[in-house]
Amino acid sequence: MARRPVRILPLLALAAAASCASAQTAQTALPPDASASAPASRVPEPAIQRQVSEDDNVRIEELKVRGQTQSITVRSKLPGVKPYEIVPSSGARDPSQPGDLSGQRLWHMLSF
DSSP states (O other): OOHHHHHHHHHHHHHHHHHHHHHHHHHHTSOGGGTTTGGGGSOOOOOEEEEEEEOSSEEEEEEEETTEEEEEEEEEOSTTOOOEEEOOOOTTSOTTSTTOOTTOEEEOOSOO
């Protein structure tokens, strides 16, 4: 009976060595791009769109971030008319509240 545990001991050592060797080759077998995929878990950059509509008298520039309008600038081509900005409404704002500038025109004074 004492001989049997002695025979199993070398087999267990051989199995442990084989599993360590296969684990090392599995780690080195990773593609070189595996480390580059780690930054991909970050939040992607937002989609930004700039749309320009133009006719003979006016040029309208619209800025959208993630599909939501952030800025609308109207530039007249007529001499002496200053450009102005239209504040788009946001889904988070309540239009019934006083002080809400949704859809209002803003003129920038003293811009350099």
